[in-house]
Structures are given as structure tokens and as C-alpha cells.
Amino acid sequence: MTSHDDSNHNEWSRNEFWERVNAAFDARRDPLEDARVQQLLEREPELLEELAALQLMLDTTRDAARRGAGLRTAEPARRRASAVVGWAALAAGFAAIVVAARWNAPEPRSPESAQAPAAPEFRTEPVLALLEFRATFTRRHENEVHTVTHDLLSGAQRVTAERVLTAQPDEWIAIASGPKQH
Amino acid sequence: MKLLLLALLVTQTPFGGPRPVTSRHVPRQEATPQALRLVNYDVQDLVQRDVVDFEPIQLGVDQPKRAPANTATTPPDALARRVAACHALTDAIRKHMAPKLEEPRDHLSCHDSGSFIQANLNAEQHAWLTRFLNVQRKFEALISLEARVFQLESGELKKLGIDSSAVLPKAEDRDALLAKLAAARSRTSTTSPRVLAFPNQRSHISVIKQVAYIKSFTTEVVEPGQREIADPEIAVIHEGLMLGVRATPLDEGILALDLALDCAEVVRPIKTRKVRLSTSAPSEGEIGVPEVLSSRIVATMAVREGSSVVLSTPLQGDRKGELVLVLTAERVPNPVSTPEAK
Numbered sequence: 405m406t407s408h409d410d411s412n413h414n415e416w417s418r419n420e421f422w423e424r425v426n427a428a429f430d431a432r433r434d435p436l437e438d439a440r441v442q443q444l445l446e447r448e449p450e451l452l453e454e455l456a457a458l459q460l461m462l463d464t465t466r467d468a469a470r471r472g473a474g475l476r477t478a479e480p481a482r483r484r485a486s487a488v489v490g491w492a493a494l495a496a497g498f499a500a501i502v503v504a505a506r507w508n509a510p511e512p513r514s515p516e517s518a519q520a521p522a523a524p525e526f527r528t529e530p531v532l533a534l535l536e537f538r539a540t541f542t543r544r545h546e547n548e549v550h551t552v553t554h555d556l557l558s559g560a561q562r563v564t565a566e567r568v569l570t571a572q573p574d575e576w577i578a579i580a581s582g583p584k585q586h
Numbered sequence: 587m588k589l590l591l592l593a594l595l596v597t598q599t600p601f602g603g604p605r606p607v608t609s610r611h612v613p614r615q616e617a618t619p620q621a622l623r624l625v626n627y628d629v630q631d632l633v634q635r636d637v638v639d640f641e642p643i644q645l646g647v648d649q650p651k652r653a654p655a656n657t658a659t660t661p662p663d664a665l666a667r668r669v670a671a672c673h674a675l676t677d678a679i680r681k682h683m684a685p686k687l688e689e690p691r692d693h694l695s696c697h698d699s700g701s702f703i704q705a706n707l708n709a710e711q712h713a714w715l716t717r718f719l720n721v722q723r724k725f726e727a728l729i730s731l732e733a734r735v736f737q738l739e740s741g742e743l744k745k746l747g748i749d750s751s752a753v754l755p756k757a758e759d760r761d762a763l764l765a766k767l768a769a770a771r772s773r774t775s776t777t778s779p780r781v782l783a784f785p786n787q788r789s790h791i792s793v794i795k796q797v798a799y800i801k802s803f804t805t806e807v808v809e810p811g812q813r814e815i816a817d818p819e820i821a822v823i824h825e826g827l828m829l830g831v832r833a834t835p836l837d838e839g840i841l842a843l844d845l846a847l848d849c850a851e852v853v854r855p856i857k858t859r860k861v862r863l864s865t866s867a868p869s870e871g872e873i874g875v876p877e878v879l880s881s882r883i884v885a886t887m888a889v890r891e892g893s894s895v896v897l898s899t900p901l902q903g904d905r906k907g908e909l910v911l912v913l914t915a916e917r918v919p920n921p922v923s924t925p926e927a928k
Contacts, residue, residue, distance in 0.1 A: 528747075543879055
């Protein structure tokens, strides 16, 4: 069988699947109770995902219709039913687009490959020589400067608080200063 | 006589060419009992630069918006440039020398002319210095410094297996880490500046934003009518990040990186305060009292050419996160390297 025949066969299976699902919904039955639907799902498990999405959408529509029924009691049941069918058709169309897009992909995706492609790993090496490594954090507000310095090589920490004279910006007065060992 | 001998030695050597360092040592003092020897090293060829070192912008500190007219800077002359380059070279030697200097017993100093380094060292230190200067002369390329800066959520880098610093030996390793950082969900900003620098020259890469605010008011009394006019003084704070790097060739294929990463941010909204503008009238003005949070990482390390350094610093204030720097230093050919330049 050629690939063209394969795709035609799949298309027929899908058409049959959605016809039986729609018929089950119209008859207020669970489509998963249909033996033929079960067979088609075994052959194409992807359809289950689409069916679940459709079921969720129908449930949402049904809930909304129920909430609306409290406000619009005079609305004919036929209109509500047609709305449900419309939503179902929309969902089926959406599901068909999703499946078509998947079929155009080069390979069917497994659950692992469905995640983002793993970036290559990197390798690190020790520094040839680390002579100095320190971090300083400063907070300046109005005329106060608060500084914390970490020496990341020795583990020492130094905390300094200074007050700047605003009248003479070049003059600084240290009000607290001293090393603090960890 | 000694000066004449020194001048002869200098003039006999082709300018900037491969010069045997040992032949230019001028012993000025016999070996002391501590085995120290004072030697003048001719570094003229290493301090001739057309590109001038400049003072970097200060992040997080308010500065006047308009510089006073009388402080207009003029480009430094050749002597000033040479002296500045000589001091930079001396600082690099002081930092990297092995065995380490124990000043003031053994010491280095830059001559006023900027052409010589006076070194009072023991034999091992002299050997290191001779080798170091030879490496500088042989290194005729430029150094490409490419920085990538990411802002991530706290702990994101640790999830990738890096605590606060690391060295990535090859370009493939760097690219793999960059791909992971770029894909990080919490990434909010990225910059990737690149600069070419001469060896042992400090380069600054900055991505800054100027925040202007009214710092104070000056009241002027003007005619007619002796009216009081409030003249606002506008100050500017530079916020953003700045990377200062100096790459010094240490040995064949090995660079020393002396880098400082600064990050400053003005807390929003900027707080204000009302001040009285006049002693005679009840008029008020509003000035800004900004709060600035800044962080600075300073590191000096030796790495192989072409490898990349990763450093991170936590952000301050309400913004939880970290700034990650990935710096790659590699040798690139100097396109203007000519025989005359040598």
C-alpha cells in the first residue's frame, strides 16, 4: 500500500470516528461505549486527546447553557441544542486542524519529545588562578551610604555605614565602620 | 655617565622591535644581602598607545547635568598617556607577579617619564618580570571581549550547575550555556556588547540610562523689584550596568582578566521632599531624594584564551533575581599591525 493509500485510509477512519462520536452525542450516549469508537481509538490513540478536548468544551457549553437557563427560561430548547451542535462542530474542526498539523510533522511525537528539545550540556573547568573575587552592595539614600562587602575568597564580610554632608559634598564622615568575620 | 650609557642602550635598540630585555637592564645597585637587585626595565615600546584610557562613568552617583565650563577636559598629551600606560603595566605586574611582592621590601615603581619601570626584586622575581615583558612584546594581536548579560530569577543559574562563578573552556560549552540561559523562563533582559582592546588596556562596556531629577533649588534675587527666583539644580544618576575589563597576556595562550561588573538601579517611585524656597515668602518646591541600589563584583583571574568566565550577582531591592555575566576573551589579529608599528 502506498503512503497515499495510507493517508486515505486514515482519513476514512477519522471520518468514521467523528461520525460515530457525533451520533453518540446526538443520542445523549457516551461515545466511548461504542465498540467501533473503541477500535478506532486503539488504532489512533491521538484521537482520544481530541475527544477529551471536545468533551471538555461540550461540558463547558452545557454548564453555560444551564446557567443561562436560569435567566432565559423562555429560550427554546432547540436553540440551545443547536448551540451545542455548533460548538461541537467548531471543536471537531479545531481538532481536525490540530491533527492535520501533526500529520504534516516529520515524525509522530512521543511524550518525551513533546517537551522542549534538550540543549547540549556544557563543561566547566577550574580557574587557572583566582587572585581576587569580591562583591560589594551599596544603598545610597539622601545623605547616607550603606555598604556591605563580601570577600568571596576569604569569606570575610565588611559592613560600612557613612553619612555624607550635603552642604559639602566632598566631605564624608564615617559613622560606623568595621570588619565582620563570618 | 650612567645616564649616557642608558641613553646609548635605548637608542641602539630598534623602537618597538623584538628587543632582548636582559641587554637593557641597567644595574644601579649591587645585590643586597636580601638578594634584591634594582633594575630599570625599558618599556617604551609597551606604553606607546594611540588609544587613551578614560575615566569611566560612575554608576549610581548623582552628577551635575551640565558640566561647568572651566572643567572641559582636554585630551592628555603623549607624556600623560605614556605615564598612564606605564602605571597600568606596573599595576598588572604587581598583581600577577610570582613570587608575590612583599612591598615595601621589594617594590616596583613607574618612572616619571613613563618609559621605565624601576624594579627592586629578587632573582626569581626578575626572571618572572623578564618573561612577562617578553610575552607582552610577542603579543601583537588585539583581544576581543564579548560580554553577555542576563537577568534571571534567583537560583536559575544554580539549577544549571553553576553557583556564582565558573569557567567554560571552549566555545561549544559557552554556546550550550548561552542556549540554556536564553531559554530560561525567568529571563527578562539580555545585552551582548563586544569590544576590541589592546592587551593590558582597560575597556569599559556600559548599558546605561540617565535618570534626571531636581536635586535642589538655588534662590536668586533679581532686578527689577528684588524678586526671588528659584533656580532648580538638575542632577543625573546613571543606572544600568557597566563592565570594566583589562586583559593581560600572562603566558602563551593564557590571559589574566581583571574585571569589575557594576550594576545600579534607582528605586521607583523616586521619593520627594518639599523644601522652602524663600525666607521671606511661604513658597515651597519639591526635590527628589532618590534611593539607589548598586552592586559591584570585582574579580581577577587567569584563564585560557578563548575560554569564557561566568559571574553572577544578586539584584537588590524588591526585584528578586540575579545578573549573570558570561565574558569571552580571545585573541584576534590586529588589522593595523604594520612593520612600522613594530
